Amino acid sequence: MFQYINNIESTKDKKFLIEKVNLFIKLINVFAQKNNLIDSSVNSAISDATKNRLKELRIIETNSENEQKQLMKVLKAPIYKEFIKAINYNLKHQKLIGNLLNNLDPSKRSIIQEKSNKKNKPRIVDFFCGAGGLSLGFSQEGFQVDLANDYEDVCIETFRYNHPEVPDDRVILGDIRNIVDHIEDYIDNDIDIVIGGPPCQGFSSANQQRIIDDPRNDLYKYYLKAISKIAPKFVVMENVKGMLPYSEQIAEDYKNIRIKKGNKTFSYSVDCKVLVSNDFGVAQKRQRLIFIAIRNDISEKRKITPSGIFQEIENSYTQNKEHLLKDALEYIKPLEAPRVKNMTEVDDEITGKKVDVNQFYGNENSYLKLINEGRKIEYVFNHKARYTNDINYEIYGTLEQGEDGTSEKIKHVMPYKHRNHIFKDKYFKLIEDKPSRTITAHLKMDCHSHIHPRQVRSISPREAARIQSFPDDYIFLGAYLKTYMQIGNAVPPVMARGIAKVLKKHIK
Helix, strand or coil, X not given: CCCCHHHCCCHHHHHHHHHHHXXXXXXXXXXXXXXXXXXXXXCCCCCHHHHHHHHHCXXXXXXXXXXXXXXXXXXXXXXXXXXXXXXXXXXXXXHHHCCCCHHHCXXXXXXXXXXXXXXXXXXXXEECCCCXXXXXHHHHCCCEEEEEEECCHHHHHHHHHHCCCCCHHHEEECCHHXXXXXXXXXXXXXXXXXXXXXXXXXCCCCCXXXXXHCHHHHHHHHHHHHHHHHCCCEEEEEECHHHHHHHHHHHHHHHCCCEEECCEEECEEEEEEEEEHHHHCCCECCEEEEEEEEEHHHHHXXXXXXXXXXXXXXXXXXXXXXXXXXXXXXXXXXCCCCCCCCCCCCCECCCEEEEEECCCCCCCCHHHHHHCCCCCCCEEEEEECCCCCHHHHHHHHHCCCCCEXXXXXXXXCXXXXXXXXXXXXXXXXXXXXXCECCCCHHHXXXXXXXXXXXXXXXXXXXXXXXXXXXXXXXXXXXXXXXXXXXXXXXXXXXXXHHHHHHHHCCCC
């Protein structure tokens, strides 16, 4: 997770190092707060044990004075001293701290990876993995991620942190076009399922240019190329509902795949369906177009078809309890919106923190039990309210649940009233007694479309993550606004679990 200080060159590398160092410090601080274990005897003096811990974390390679100076230069004095103090606290109270720092600890991550590999799980490859929603759902159903790839560095950082069972060198930052032609350098196992959501920007009409031929859909073309080289048993591809009119073109592209291995030729049958997340128990009505393709030998051997798989998925709906927005927003600390700009990265008790103690530990409803897989989680992450100016604060406080920017109540202050025909949903107060409207990546721009139903603010990143069905200890790294982007672009993990559970029955 960390990078050796002597290898850090770019500004982004420095930012990610500082963020993870700050996360380490915050985890130690909330542990001390929760357990009432403030230890005044711990200081920022550097001992041999401190240096060895820095080596264990793979921040320094040797105990040289130059590395210490470089670390101090990058972190700056206040953070550097806090970090050394946190490491010394960690060393003194290691047993009590337990697993809290495991995701930042290379040695602990290696142990997790060894255990995971020994279980002989079915294997997946996730292209355009984003923050890891699809991968998480499959992992929760017993799949092993063999390779994950995305071109957004912040998504890769989030994925690596939250998936300690996947070696760092199997979570690849880069363009799929630079990976596919050398895929054998990354994959040395038979892959059961390739998953992912390639962006398709060129929606041409069915009788004109085919999607795969549109130059704007180059990434989609390389996704198909990856399938042709990997030859997985199954493929799960997700995308926006807007691709439905072009589904026949996409199906044709899959059916045109021919893979020769030895004296065998593999092909695929494919089908698609719009699946809705609240059918899986997610507290959100989110529609996604899902394609499922099956390799011909598996289809024949198992006597299964893609349409049959979709029917199995639909049949599983009857076991799922419906959850509403209020289920996702329950048992989490109330917050007030910051009224001063540039405070989103500053922690405080009133507007929230990046890492905080869970005040409602042990008070989980059925939805929290579902997304957290029955685990009780001691800490809260990414629960920080967003800045709200005076006009928006008045709008947020005036609107009733279900009302939007066309409400007469806010006509006198509505900044977009001359464009209400375009921006009708620019402001919307969420309805707590229904599944939430879709969480989107646009939240990184503003959150007016997702106003909290009972508090005068928009939803926090943690609340958005809950609505998306991410577990409460899934930490989103990166700048505050980019956490919204990662959450909004993700596939709800509980929805992914529903798909994975059905497919797993047909793997072995």
